[in-house]
Structure formats: C-alpha cells, structure tokens
Amino acid sequence: MNIESLLKYQKADEELYRVEQKISNSPYKKKANELAQLAKKAQTRSTELENEAERLIAEISDIKEKYNFNKSKSDEMLEKNIEDLSVEDLDKLNALKSKLLSNLNILEKMLQKSAESINHILSEFNKTKKLYDDAKTKYGQCKEKIDEESKVLEPEKEKIRKSLVALEKEVEPSLMAEYKKKRNDNIFPVIVPLENNNFCGRCRMELPKVAISRIKDTGVITCEHCKRFVYKK
Ligand SMILES: [Zn+2]
Known part of the structure; x- marks a missing residue:
C-alpha cells in the first residue's frame, strides 16, 4: 500500500496540531481549568454546609420542643398548692423540680x-x-481571553483544514478513517517510521517479527504499545 499520501496528509496535519496545541497550552486555559475546579470545590462545600445547617435547624427545633415541655411542667408545678401536701410528696415534688431545672439548664446550653x-x-x-x-x-474573564486567542488562530486553522480536505482524497479511506480515530484520541504523530528495522519510531517498543514481515503488504502496522501506525521508510 502506498502511504506517501498519508505522510503528506500528516505533514499538513502537523501544522493544525501545532495551532491546536498553542490554543490548549494557553496560560488562560490552564488558569480557567484551575478556576473551574475551585468553583466546583466551593459548590460542593456549599452543599455540605447547607446540609449541616439543615441538620442543626432540626436539632434546635427538637431542643426547643423539649425545653418548652420541661418549662410548662415546671410552671405547672409552681402553681400547685403545696400547703396540703405531705412531707413525702413535698420531697418528691422538690426532687422533680430540681430535675426539671437541671434539664432546662442542659437544654439551654445545648x-x-x-x-x-x-x-x-x-x-x-x-x-x-x-x-x-x-x-x-x-473564569469568565479567562474564557473571554481564550475566545479572543482562538478567534485570532481560527483563520489559520481553517486554511489548514481546507488543505487537509484536499489531501484526504488521495489517502485510502479505511486508512484515513483509522488515522482520524487515533488523532481524535490525541495521538500525534499518528504515523511514524520503523526504527532499526525492529522498533516503533515513537515509543521504541520492539515490534513482533511477524508483523514487521507483513509491513510490505499492509503498508503500515500498529504499535501495540503506543497505538501508532508504523511504516517502513
Ligand atoms: Zn509505539
């Protein structure tokens, strides 16, 4: 298979890759990512705090209810006529009163x-x-800067894209489709030469002899390690 056309395509694609890298390596992009993470963290914390506040409000309402119950019991007791009570009952009443007061004290502190x-x-x-x-x-300010940068580079990208469309026609469709798939997976360069008759020209992994023996017929083989196309110069 003739892979010259694909190599030509990749040469033009390299320019596009460079422009894309320029955009994604922009310091504004990095800053924007950091800010987005910061905002996300703050949002998570807000939700946690909201939940915690909700729990506390329920707790306060519970304490208030208990407090009111104890208070009304204690008020009731104060209204009781103690003159008719026996000493024993009076002791009981006093014990209950001090228990209620202690309860009220604890609840107040809570x-x-x-x-x-x-x-x-x-x-x-x-x-x-x-x-x-x-x-x-x-983040909004960063985004504006990124958009500005991208706008400046857009005509350049468009020009390269047009040349790629023309070059694409010369490449065998199935090979082209696989190339694009790899490219979308952020693999670049997609096609690299075989090195020293045995190794992937990118990751230096030794390629299987059987695969290398097929390279003449298939034009390219795929490196199992870095997934790149490998061709023989
Ligand atoms: Zn490789």
Whole structure:
C-alpha cells in the first residue's frame, strides 16, 4: 500500500496540531481549568454546609420542643398548692423540680451551642459563596481571553483544514478513517517510521517479527504499545 499520501496528509496535519496545541497550552486555559475546579470545590462545600445547617435547624427545633415541655411542667408545678401536701410528696415534688431545672439548664446550653454552630456555618457559607463568585468572575474573564486567542488562530486553522480536505482524497479511506480515530484520541504523530528495522519510531517498543514481515503488504502496522501506525521508510 502506498502511504506517501498519508505522510503528506500528516505533514499538513502537523501544522493544525501545532495551532491546536498553542490554543490548549494557553496560560488562560490552564488558569480557567484551575478556576473551574475551585468553583466546583466551593459548590460542593456549599452543599455540605447547607446540609449541616439543615441538620442543626432540626436539632434546635427538637431542643426547643423539649425545653418548652420541661418549662410548662415546671410552671405547672409552681402553681400547685403545696400547703396540703405531705412531707413525702413535698420531697418528691422538690426532687422533680430540681430535675426539671437541671434539664432546662442542659437544654439551654445545648441551644446555645447549636446557635454558635449555626453562626459558624453561616460565616463559612458566606466565605465559600464569595470564593465561588470570585472564581466564576475570573473564569469568565479567562474564557473571554481564550475566545479572543482562538478567534485570532481560527483563520489559520481553517486554511489548514481546507488543505487537509484536499489531501484526504488521495489517502485510502479505511486508512484515513483509522488515522482520524487515533488523532481524535490525541495521538500525534499518528504515523511514524520503523526504527532499526525492529522498533516503533515513537515509543521504541520492539515490534513482533511477524508483523514487521507483513509491513510490505499492509503498508503500515500498529504499535501495540503506543497505538501508532508504523511504516517502513
Ligand atoms: Zn509505539
């Protein structure tokens, strides 16, 4: 199989690859990726904080309910006429009263602790939200720069693409299809020469003798290691 046309195609494609690399290696692109990750982290944290706040609010409502129950019991007791009570009943009543007071005390402390936690969460939530907003704004600015850069390079890409369309017609269709598949998988160069009669010209992996013996008929063989086409010069 004649692979000269594919080599010619790849030579033109290399220019396109260079332009694509220039775009994807832009410092703005790197920064944008970092910012996107930052925003995502902030978003995850916000959700966690929201869940935590929800849990605390339920906890506070539970404590309040218990507090109100104890308070009404204790109020009820204060209204009781103690003059008619026996000493024994009075002792019981006093014990119950001090138990209720102790309960109220504990519940008050719990309530205070939960309120502090809520405040803490709110403050972290606000900080996280600001972090997210900042990251989003900066991401937008980066994106604009990337678009500007890409716009400048677009005519160059278009010119190369046109030449590729013309060159493609000379290449055997099945070979072309496989080339494009590899190229889409970010493999470049796609086709490399056999080195020292035995090795892949890219990853230097030794290729099987049986495969090499077929290279004359098939034009190319595939390196099992780096998946590239290998041809004999
Ligand atoms: Zn290889």
